[in-house]
Every structure is written in C-alpha cells, then in structure tokens.
Amino acid sequence: MLTFFRINSIFQVITLLALLLGLKMIYIGSKLPLLTYELEWMLVGEKLNEGLKLYSEVLTQVGPLSSFVYQMIDLWAGKNQFVYETIASVLIFIQTLYFVFITNRRNLFNEKNYIPGLVYLVLINASFDFLKLSPALMANTFVLMALNSTLRQIEKREGVGDDVFEAGLFLGIATLFHLPSFVLLAWAILVLFLYTGINIRQTFMVILAFIMPIFFMYLYFYFNDQAEYFTDIWLFHLSYSFDFSLLGLRDILVTFVLPMALGFFGIIRVLRGHRYNSFQNRSHQLIIISSIFILVSFFVSGQYTPSNMIYIVAPLAFFCAGFFIHGKKMLIPETLFLLFFVTTLFISVSGAKPFLGVSQNGLANFRVIESELKPQYQGKRIFVTGQHIDAYKTNEMATGYLSWSLAKNDFEKPNNYVSLSNIYNNFKKDMPEVIIDGENVIPAIFKNIPELGAKYKASEKGIYVRI
Template identity: 30%
Template sequence: MLSDDALTMPELNYMLVGERLDAGSSLYDGVWDNIAPLSAFVYMAVDFFFGRSQLAYQIIALLLVAFQCLIFNRLLLLNKAYNENTYVPGLIYGLLMSFSFDFLTLTPVLMGTTFLLLALNNIFSHIEFRAKQDEMILNIGLFIGIAYLFYLPNITFGIAALLIFTFFTGTVARRYLLMLYGFMLPMLLAASYFLMGGRLKAFVYNFLNPLLDYEVEQYMSITGVFVLFSIPLVFLVLAFVRMGQRARFTNYQVRLTQVMFVWIVFSLAFIFISGTLSPNIFAIFVPPVAFFLSHYFLLIRKKWMAELAFFAFFVSVILFNLGIYFGFFISEKYLGFENYLVKGDDQWRNKRVLVLDHNLEPYLNAYPATPFLNWQLSEELFRNPEYYDNLTILHKGLVDDLPDVIIDRHDVMPYVLERLPKVHSRYETSGDNIYYLRK
C-alpha cells in the first residue's frame, strides 16, 4: 500500500503548498490557501527533504500513528480507564487508523489529533482528584491551541474541554481562565508573527475567515460515508449496549466514558465546520471509538467469543481498506472516489500552470504559478476585477509570476484581461478557455 497509485486531491494540495513555500513564497500572501500555519510548515519541511513524495507522507504518517497508539494506550493505562492493564486499546486504535487507505497519510487532521491526545491525558488526570496542578490546566489549553494551528476545526475541542470542566470537575474560576489563556496563546503568537511580517490581513482572510464562510468540498456522498464506516458504527452500537448491560465501573471510570462521549459529539461539530467531506476527516473519531470498542472486547466474558468478534473486526479492516484500494470488495461500487483521487494528467508536464478551479489535477506533473492556489479564496478576485483592490492584487500576482498556461474553467479571464492590457498582450488563447504565454 505504500505507493503513489492513489494520490488524493487533498494530498496534492498539501504538496503544492509545501513546494511553493519551499521555493520561497510566503504563506497566505504568496500562497493563497486555507491551510493551517503549522501544517504548512510541516509540508514545507517535507518538500525540502523529500520533494513531492507521497511515500514520504505515508511513512511519516505510519510513524505518527504508531506514536499515537503508544500515547493513547499509555494514557488509558496510567489513568486506569479499564479494570485490567491491557494493550487492547492501542491495538484497536491502530486497526481503526487502518480502516481507510487515506487515514495513513500525512494530513492536518492526523497531526492535530496527536496534540488532542496529549490534552486528553491531562484532562483525565485532572478529573482524578489527585492531579490538579496549574501547569496541567495550562497545558490542556496549550495542546488544544497547537492542535487548531494544525487544523482549525480542532478549535471545537476547546469548547468541549470547557464543558467537561464544568460538568465533570469542581474546577475553580481561576483555572478556567488559565486554560483559556493557554488556549488563546498559540493563536496570539501566530497572529503576532504575521502582524510583524505585514501579513495579518492575509492570515485572517485565508486561515480564519473560511471557518465561517466556506464551500463544502464533497469528495464522497453521505451514503458512501455510512457504507465505508458501517462496521465501526455497528461495533460502536454493540459497545454501548454491552457497557449498559455488563459494565461495573467506578465513578471515575464513568466520568472517563462521559468525556469520550463528549468527544464523539464534538467530532460531529468538527466534521460540520471542516468544510470537507472526505474519508480522512473521520479519523477524528478514532480515539473515542477505540476507547469504547476496547471496553466492548474486554467485557466479553468468554474468550473464544471475544477472539471471534475481534477476528470479524480485523477482517472488516482488510475488506474495507485493501478491498476498496485494490477493488476486490463489493463496497467499492458504493464509494465514488472519482472526484477524490487524482487521475494522471501529463498534458502540462514541467509547465508553470494556473488552474482557476477546485480540480487540481493539471498540477500533477506541473508547477503552480501565481499565489492563487485555492480557487475558493481567489474566486472573488477573478469574478470582480472591476474593484481596484482586486485588480491590483491580480496584476501583481500575475506579473510577478507569469504562468505558462492558464486553465480557466469558469470563464473569468476575459473580464480580467480586458482590464490588464499589458498582461493580455502576453497571452493567446486556443478558444477552449486555455491561455498560453506567447513565446
């Protein structure tokens, strides 16, 4: 599975951002994209060391998933979440992270989840009466703050932490303020960094504004989501039923289960505000689902029944992951990945290209030109060139980095070029909304 046979649209976008930043462009004004700043820095570093390599993304992701399995199992052991010391949660976590092939690639969701797990460890320790140090409260806010600088929708878990503190702990007001300070500090530092570089407005427009004003990038249908994750969903329901019938928890363990249920609820809010409907977004559910499924397997009293249930779950991972990837399982026909996977496009090889569309396939073997990488963010500029500010930005972006080819899939360039005669004179069109730089 470690190959470049199934490059996804989001992966290609991450590679293009990393490539532009590594080439010297500045984030948000030199590269128009809504990617979070820490994720952009990681992709720039990956491009510096490995270039445009999907294999590097996959190997780093495997290492990160292994680390998450370790810290997830460790935090449950240290906080005595189960009646026995076991490594089952780490095993289930790893299997759930293998459920879809695009879980095992370097995404902002995956990187941000690492810091959410670190915050969860401190939350569990805080719920237990013996661990109420102020630095632990501060760290909860800091970890969640770092998580949303990897992927902005993680900001919802800051609200989740406040609700958990309100309903499940006896935290004093001073500690709420301390956690809120830790939560806001990463954003304040990031805003200060862009302010000093004269890019605060670009930071707000590219990174913060899309949280409230976005178009949904739908790479799969709602039916496809339920088909793909039907088996974990069934096991989750069985876990809830089993826990309601058989579980004998301490009050502390009951609170931990309530915390993980809150995670599930806020994961739904996370999906809603993410603006993307793709399989890898649902990796945010892995920690709470792994928590409840571990309870399910451990509460089965007969060992052979537990082994049989686990075997069924393990086989489902193979069928849904490898079966969909290699096309030998029936669910493949219900999962339309036509808009999700990048098809081979060799037409513009080694050209400097500007694509005015959400579909980034022409960039596969080409290089992005101009800052206008994200069509959602730059569409308003191209559709409204009559405004002076928009025209100024367009002129500077095009003149400073003239593309060899402009692929205009929304027929907006004629209105732009008639207001930029010097740029217009440099291009000729073939009549199919594709503009070529004159030699």
C-alpha cells in the same frame, strides 16, 4: 489475537509495529490514490520553498503549522507521495502507543492491556485517506494529549491543579494544525465543569493557554507584515456551507457504519460494567461527550472526507475495545474481532484499489487523475482556474492561487480594482507559461488588464500560452 494483546509487555509494542508494517505491505506495488487535497498540501510546501508568503501570496486554508511541516518535507523530498505516507505511518504508530498509554495510565479499564491500541490501529486503517499526512492527523496527536490532560484533572483527588492549562495549550497547538480543532476547547471546559471543581480562574487559564500559541503565531505574521492575511484568509475564515454530496456521504457511511455500530454496543457494555469506580465512570462519560464535539468540528471543517473525522477514532477505539474486553468466554470475542478486523481492512483496501475482484472507488470526487494536457503544454509552469488541479501533479504551479474557493474572490470580480490589482501583482511575481481556464474567467481579466492580456495568446479553447 485478543488473548495475546491482553498481556501488558514490550512484545506487544513490537507486534503493533509489525502489524502496522504488515498493513502497509498490502499496498506494495501500487500506491494509494493521490487525492486533490493531498496534492494541495504538497503544493503549499513547494510554493513556500519558492519564497512566496503564506496566506498573502499562497492562498490556502491549510493551517500554519501544517504548512510549515509540508514546507520542510518539500525541502527534503519534493512532491514524493511515499515520503508523506511514511511520515504519516510513523505518526500513526506514535498515536497508537500514546492511546495505549492513556487507557493504561489513567486506568480507564480495570485491566492494563494493549487491546485499545490494537483496535485503534485497525480503525486508523478503516479508510485509506486516514493514512495520509493530513493536518487533522497531525493535530490528532495534540488532541490525544489534551484528552490525557483532561482525564488527569478528573483523576486528581485533591482537586484541579494549575496544570489544567495544558489541556487548552494542546488544543491551541492542534488548532494551528487544523482549524476545526478549536471546537474541542468547549468540550474541555464543559467536562471540567461537569466532573471537577474547576474555578473561574482556572477556566480562564485554560482559555488563555488555548489562545497563547495562536497569539504567538499571530505575532509571527504581524512582524512579517502578514497579520491581516493570517486572520482574514485562515483564522476567521470558516466554511458555512454544509454541502454533502452523495459520493461523500457514501464514503463516510462505508468507513464508519461498522465501527460506530460496534462502538454503540461497546458503550452499552462499558456503561453496564459493575466493577468501575467513580473516576472511571466519569471518564467514560467524558469520552462519549467528546464524540459530540468531534462531530461538530467535522461539520464546521467544510470538507466532508473521512480524514477530517479522524478525531473520532480514539473514542470509537475505546468503546470498541470495551466491547471485546467485556465479551464473555474467549472464543466469541476472538471470532468477532477477527471478523471486524477482516471486514474493516477489506472495506479500506477495496476503497483504495480493486481487491479480490471488488472495487468501491472510494473518494472518487477527490482523486487526482492523469492530466489530459497535450504534450506541448507539459513540463511548463502552469496556472489552472477551478477546483480541478490534477495538472499540477506533473507540472510546476505558477502563482500562489492554490485554493480556488479563495482565488475566485479575485477572478470572479473582474470590475473590482482591488481584485485586479491582486491578480496583476500575483502574476507579475510568478508569470505562468500556460493558463488553463476551466472557469472561463480569464477573458474578462485580460479585458480589464490589457497589459497582462498582451502577454498571452489563445492557443485553443480555455488555454492561453505566454507569447
């Protein structure tokens, strides 16, 4: 397989597409598990199409550009998991080809081939949640563009040009999809200082280009009288908790231990390459440095799932490809790649569903399970308190209290006038038919808002039905 992908022709593009479709065929007959954060993305689009305003009425930390994409998809297909995953597959294929373009156009290896694209496609299947249309996956397209722009500046013999602003612009757009992307601005500025003759004016150009798309998005919310919510709920609302569960840590290790081990040996082989010129050596170092900042962006994300580490796929793919490209003889690299391919695919598939008698039950903490609501509560507009939003899979969501980490600021302060006012106004706009109180916060709310409490009766413990 490696020998075939060493050839640089259009047939390799077709083969990569066929390989992607073949990998998708593995899941034919059984859907990928629906994840809670994936359900939240769908609900964001649904609530925006109901006329609620992002961040002021729809409480979520999904980026604005990602939210608008989900809104367009919901307008066309509703909560259709297949459509979301199909769009994700198209995006993955585009990123694969663009990654090949970067490695070949920038001459990161001494030979132009499609092995980096092949390895990238394998690694993007290392975890089944990489195949979801996540904000990080959408942002990754622009992170790759920023990587290409940065490499182009390092490659120039005449010095840094004013088009250096592109790196900041692409990272600014990526940030509007996935907030932790902002960390990579520091990486871009650092490597430009280390490996180019960038001056202060050009540095400010990069920073201003990064700020520009965020500023225009701020203006959009400002002219819709939503600027305060944009900044408080999303822009300046980073997670400061580093809560790694054992299951979450297991998922990360299972996904990345093999690629990182192979990437480590790939780094050794690439850095020992004797035929690389000065630009290539600097580029290889740049990619290594990017991995450090990618890990920082992962930690500030606050949600420690493989999909939030998707930026690391490109550096890993590059050095894993280098491991195979620099392999001696022919049989050994082919054999090792086959083992790598089969093992990675087996880990991914067995994490999603039972496969050949093995099931890892990957991302068990985030899987949406079938709702246990009794039939009389099904088919209603419901509101759920707490992190477990599984009931929204088969029922319509009432109110815009989507993210409990944000909503609890109101519901856990029943004696605060502003919180009570927020709850009353949100309920008035979209009154739930059924309230499922998983956090036991509703009694205190009803006590302090008797007008609201009079509209409901307790049907059973933790469930309130509108009269």
